[in-house]
Amino acid sequence: MKVVDVAVGVIKQGNRIYISKRADDLHQGGKWEFPGGKREPNESIDQALSRELQEEIGIQVKSQTELTLIEHDYGDKKVRLHVRLVDEFSGEAQQQEGQQAKWVAIADLNQYQFPAANVAIIELLQRLVVTKI
Ligand SMILES: Nc1nc2c([nH]c(=O)n2[C@H]2C[C@H](O)[C@@H](COP(=O)(O)OP(=O)(O)OP(=O)(O)O)O2)c(=O)[nH]1
Numbered sequence: 001m002k003v004v005d006v007a008v009g010v011i012k013q014g015n016r017i018y019i020s021k022r023a024d025d026l027h028q029g030g031k032w033e034f035p036g037g038k039r040e041p042n043e044s045i046d047q048a049l050s051r052e053l054q055e056e057i058g059i060q061v062k063s064q065t066e067l068t069l070i071e072h073d074y075g076d077k078k079v080r081l082h083v084r085l086v087d088e089f090s091g092e093a094q095q096q097e098g099q100q101a102k103w104v105a106i107a108d109l110n111q112y113q114f115p116a117a118n119v120a121i122i123e124l125l126q127r128l129v130v131t132k133i
Pocket residue numbers: 006007008026027028032033034035036037038039052077079081115116117118
């Protein structure tokens with residue numbers, strides 16, 4: 001099965017992260033996610049993330065730094081999540097297609113149901129909080 005490269009943005013303001021709910025009819029539908037999407041041919045991950053965050057939540061990314069890389073096999077689909085921290089952006093994060101979204105404290109992320117691949121991202125964020133970011 002081919003692996004799908006996905007650019008994922010952990011958008012941070014203070015100690016809170018922006019999460020949105022995936023539409024029910026998508027892969028891993030109905031779960032919460034960090035905004036982002038599939039890289040298109042000839043696009044870098046940086047470009048894919050900037051484009052997706054503009055399209056999905058209407059922000060312009062000013063800085064993105066690598067957080068982690070996660071490969072996960074859902075059985076029906078294999079993904080490689082390129083997870084980036086976005087802590088500088090312009091515009092106000094707002095779902096462009098009306099999905100639910102919210103800013104959640106890093107410590108409270110466990111209260112939401114995410115796709116299985118995200119468990120490692122949330123653990124990492126909570127570990128980083130203890131030290132720095
Ligand atoms: N955006 C996002 N995708 C995630 C996360 N965790 C996770 O397993 N995924 C998976 C679900 C999907 O299989 C894939 C991303 O696909 P997507 O549906 O967001 O892609 P896209 O925005 O380009 O959408 P489309 O072109 O298919 O409409 O990565 C996450 O936190 N954020």
